[in-house]
Amino acid sequence: MRLLVVEDNISLLESIVQLLSDEFEVDQATNGEDALFLGLQNIHDAIVLDVMIPEIDGFEVLKTLRKEGSKTPVLFLTARDSLEDRVKGLDSGGDDYLVKPFQAAELKARIRALLRRSGSLTTNQTIQYRGIEMLGKEREINVDGEHVKMTSKQYELLEYMIQNKGAILTKEQIYDRVWGFDSDTTIAIVEVFMHHLRKKLEPFGYQTDIKTIRGVGYMLNDE
Structure with a gap:
């Protein structure tokens, strides 16, 4: 199982990658352009996407991915916690929305739930x-x-x-x-x-x- 994690805070990115690497193969990006390029390869089972990233924000990245036909499940992971932002994230094609700071166990559980819903979680199936x-x-x-x-x-x-x-x-x-x-x-x-x-x-x-x-x-x- 391969994930893409998009986060511009390097220390947080490294922590997330370390957290997920015991269960998944993890690719990473720190800006919107790289996120879009990697996302369009259609090789990931899920994407963990920050909203406030350089060059292209997370909402626009996802809108473009969906416009290009990508069906990869996306979990927004962001400090923007207003109801308006949550609605915008889901309306732009997001499948879930988790606000920072978060608990490691919840992040992994939400990713597994996304993968089960998409039919991609085959690790124990x-x-x-x-x-x-x-x-x-x-x-x-x-x-x-x-x-x-x-x-x-x-x-x-x-x-x-x-x-x-x-x-x-x-x-x-x-x-x-x-x-x-x-x-x-x-x-x-x-x-x-x-x-x-x-x-x-x-x-x-x-x-x-x-x-x-x-x-x-x-x-x-x-x-």
Whole structure:
């Protein structure tokens, strides 16, 4: 699970990232332009967004994301606590609104609630695609009733493909989602891992469900 945290107070940002990193992969931004760029990659399961950030404020960032078709759940985390601000945040496309100062346990609980509502929280859930069953809690995979051993990255790659079945995912999206912006590997790793994933699924005939979109990326057939 990958989150984007947008906060211009560096010490607070570091605290939030440290708090969430035991449960999620966390990307970060300190201004509206970077937040918008990262948000438009559509690789995050949720966004924690401050309102008062430089260059473009949080409300405008979210309005643009929604205008561009992003459905990523957004939790506003801000010191602006007036009713007017809360209403504006929700009307601009926000899914939740938490006022600073906040309790760490509440922030994590609200994020988990957002992920459950969006269907993205698979950490302790089972997700299925045809005869493929991914057991989130155990991080195990059964294919047509047979246990298939996969590496952590293979698991995350297949999970991401299933969560976005029927959608074309660019190599850049896959790379950023599974390996992260700060990875020391290159984007060529995506092709390597896709080849290995297909090999793991080949004995069951599911390798052909992963389509290569020439010059773009990959797509998992919608059931």
